[in-house]
Amino acid sequence: MIPATQIVQDQRSISPAQSTNQLCSISAPTQQNPPEISSTPPPAPTSIPRSPIHKRTGSKAMIVRPVEAALPDPTPILRNLALGSVEIIAGSRDIETIARWASASVITVIRRRQILSMQKYQALGTIPSRIPLxxxxxxxxxxxxxxxxxxxxxxSRARTRSVAIRLELIETRWRATVLAVL
Known part of the structure; x- marks a missing residue:
């Protein structure tokens, strides 16, 4: 069997006038024993490396980590977002109370509905009051x-409303990306 050869690049800087033959030299590999192959599989890694997945949401790129088996329970966030958004539109709650659970587009939609509701109250000459929900x-x-x-x-006493919500897991928290009060 003919020994394999490898090309070793010289790391010196050279002038363009020097020939390219001086850049490479051929040498035989050193004698090494082949690695021993064992019949037992290698041990499993203790932790799985996490590489962030880049996901486009709107105009900004957000980093979403891989979802683990145990996701946070979305029920309390859904309840608070729905109650909060209806109370904001009715004028009995401030919009900043749901800002930590909602994206900027959701805040904009709710604020627009709140402004329309306030214009209705002004046109009728009434003051918004707290409605038990x-x-x-x-x-x-x-x-x-x-x-x-x-x-x-x-x-509420007068009617039942439905609130449609889309939550997305960003990092380890749920965040509303779409919300519609019907």
Whole structure:
């Protein structure tokens, strides 16, 4: 058997006038014993390396980590977002109270609805009052890993409203990316 050869690059800087033959030299590999092959498999890694997955949401890129088996329970966030958004639109709550659970686009939509509601109260000459609300059933499903789509029923004395919410898992927290009060 003919020994294999390897090309070793010279790391010196040379002038363009020197020939390219001086850049490479051929040498035989050193005699090494082949690695021993064992019949036992290598030990499993103790931790799985996590590489962030870049996901486009709107105009900004957000980093979403791989979803683990135990996701946080979305029910309290769904309840608070639904109640909060209806109270904000009615004028009895400040919009900053739900800012930590909602994206900028959701805040913009709710603020627009709040302004329209305040214009209605001004046109009628009434003052918005606190309406007692109760959270009804919460229906949700997961169309994809790290995504929850839900409908929450909100009951008042006069009517029942439904709030459609889409939550996405960003880092380790749920965040509303779409919200519609019907």
């Amino acid at each position: 109760a959270c009804g059933k919460i229906h949700y499903s997961s169309p994809a890993q790290g995504v929850i789509e839900a409908v929450v029923l909100i009951h």
